[in-house]
Each structure stands twice: as structure tokens, then as C-alpha cells.
Amino acid sequence: MTEKIRIERVGKDFDVDGRAMVAISEIDLSIAENQFVSIVGTSGCGKSTLLNMVGGLDEPTRGRILIDGQDVRGPGRDRGFVFQSYTLFEWMTVEENIRYALEKSALSKAEKSDMVAHFIEAVGLAGFEKAWPKQLSGGMKQRVAIARALVYKPSILLMDEPFGALDAQTRGMMQELLLQIWTDHRVTCLFVTHDVDEAIFLADRVVVLGSRPGHVKRDLVVDLPRPRAFDLVTAPEFMETKRLILNDIREETLKLMAAGAH
């Protein structure tokens, strides 16, 4: 098993009105190449902060993050991001939005066109190349965002509640699509979600963060067979895993309520 991401004694403080607020106390995680890891936890436990630090959008206050053994020193083309809010350029077509991610690439024009076409196909948007974002549903916009994140072939995909704004039906379809893409393109995935079913359904491993300040409360291997279909959520092993995670989150929520923070 090759280690892809190492999060070593990472802590993060934010300056709030001139005082240091400890958002993450200390997190240690080792993530293997091509592993799919979901991160769950109560609101404010540091999920996005952790993801942003792996993405190089923010820096740890303590500890360090290594990718392929190298310290993270900022964003890089080895990591693709998909956020919850639709981040497409409204004035560009589907094709142009995806192609834009390759702007700085050394690929030839023809190679870029091939890559764009490949990923439009992979996310099921063939026929919509010339469509404008305003003509697309939420699910379709997120398909474009996924294609755009993957088109320059990152080895890590960082996703922060990417399906959070979608209806349940579309969300289910997007989860299956994402697993298909992950199987075909073999990337290491870090996936932040509030939806425990989604976290388990997708992942090889679910990391539950505890809050105030953020820390790893549970690190759980999801030993369910792949390929996975939507009816997996009724399997006894799935439900047992869900019970453990929901219990953890409930415990953390109660702690927050007792501290008057919820």
C-alpha cells in the first residue's frame, strides 16, 4: 500500500478578534493511494479547514501535510477541487468551462480537445458541449465541475459537500457516477459530507471528526464489496457502520449543546 497523503500532527488556529481560536487541535492521518476517504462530523468541526489545507488553500498552524512524501506548499495541479457551490463561469459553455482548466497546460490544441471530449463523455454530458451553465440543472453543473477538476489528471480529488445542494434522486445518481469515475480513473479521494449514508456508500474509510477543537474521533474501515449499488444501504453491515457514526455525531452534538454552542 503506497501512502499518498500524510497528515502529521496538523493543527489549525484562526485569529478571531485578535485571539487564537483553535479550530483543529491535532490530526494524524495516513491516506493510501487511490483510497476513497469520507470525512464527516458536526458543523464547525474543521472538515473544510482540513480539506483546504490538503489542497494548499490554507496552511496548518502546527504539523505538516505531505503528498507523495513532499510538503504541501500551496495549491498544485496534482489536486483537483469540487465545492458545493457551483463554480462555473456563466459566460463560458460546458466545453469552454472544462477547457479553461487546461489553459496553462503544455498539451497541444488537439490533445486538449481530446481530453475535454473524454471527460464530457465520462460525466455523461455528451451532447451538452455547447450548453451554457444557466441551461443546466444542478446535477449537470456539478458534472461539469467534476470534469473540470479531473481534466488535468490530478492524482487527488478533494470534494467539499459536492452534492449538498442536489435533490435526493440526483444525489444518488451523482454518487454512482462518481464511483464509476473513481474506478475508471483511479484517483485518491477526500470527500467531505454531512450525509452519513453518502459517506459510507462511497468510501473505503470514514473519518469522523470530533469538535471544539477538531480531532479524529473515529477512523472506520468500510469493508463493503464493490461495485456498490444503491440498495447497499439496507445491508446489515452498512446499517451497523451507520449506527456507529450517527452515535459519534450525536455525542458530539450533545457536547456542543451542553457547551451552549449549538
Ligand SMILES: Nc1ncnc2c1ncn2[C@@H]1O[C@H](COP(=O)(O)OP(=O)(O)OP(=O)(O)O)[C@@H](O)[C@H]1O
Ligand atoms: N477564516 C476563518 N476565520 C476564523 N474562523 C474560521 C475560519 N474558517 C473557519 N473558521 C472556524 O473554524 C472552525 C472549523 O470550520 P470549518 O468550516 O472547517 O468546519 P466544517 O466542519 O467544515 O463546518 P461545516 O460542516 O459547517 O461546513 C469553525 O469554528 C469555523 O467557524
